Amino acid sequence: MSIIVTVGVGVAATMAVGYIGRKGWLAFHRAVGITPGKMTYVELTQLPPPPMLQLSLANSQLQGLPIVIMEQLQRIDSKADILQQWRSERIEAGQTPEISEDEFVVSKLLQTRLPELLDSYQQLLRHERRLQQVATGPGPLQGKSSNAKSSQTQLSQQDLSQQQAQALQLVMELLLNIEDRLDGLLQGCQNDALQQLQVMQRYMQQRQD
Incomplete structure (x- = not known):
């Protein structure tokens, strides 16, 4: 029990x-x-954009961008932040790094050209969506007129998709240009640090001799 x-x-x-x-x-x-x-389930393109460290881009400029573009923007933002940290560390160490022409160009691209290009791209997307709504909406014409309208709609959508593809290609080319320039600047920073180490090593060897 x-x-x-x-x-x-x-x-x-x-x-x-x-x-x-x-x-x-x-x-x-x-x-x-x-x-x-x-x-x-939420589409990746509908998720809120991640916070940027150096790029000053509004959510309206990032809305609906392809994932590949968002990933490249994040890489550019991270590299720009590393470059800024590098400069800040040199200033804290008592050095005064000069702004090279490449740095000036990259800064101009990031602060002005990139936002302008994204604004133009978003404007094209809005224009395309509105035209698609008008083209696919109900109309009073029937029969042959309706068939002609359908044919014109297909051509119009094809032209719009080609324009969107061209605009997207321009955005990607600019991003590649910016990232390549950032890679060159970061490589230059690494070369400068290596040269400083080599100078210190030669100085220590001379002191030992």
Whole structure:
């Protein structure tokens, strides 16, 4: 009889612990804004853009950009931040790094040309969406007129998609140009640091001699 009571108590305790644990798990997820058992799929292009360290770009300029463009923008932002940190460290060390022509060009591209190009690209996307809504909307014409309208719509959409592809290609070319220039500047910073180490090494060798 005692064995049965002990087993019953153990089962009841296990069920109580499981119940309390489940209630706590549900309460925790509700506290952080998650509804247990419900998952919502969100397109990657609809997610909010990640915060930028150096690039001053508005969400409206980043909205709907392809993933490959967003990844390249993040790389450029990270490299620009590394370059800025490099300059800040040299200034803190008592050095005064001069701004080269390449740095000036990169700064101009990042602060002016890139935002302007993204604004133009977003304007083209908005224009395309509006024209597609007009082209695919219901119209009063039927029969042959409707067939002609459908043909014109297909041609119009094809032209628009080609324009979007050309605009996207221009954005990618500018980003590649900026990233290549940043890579060159960062390589120059590494070369300068290596030269400083070599100078220090020669100085130490001369002191030892």
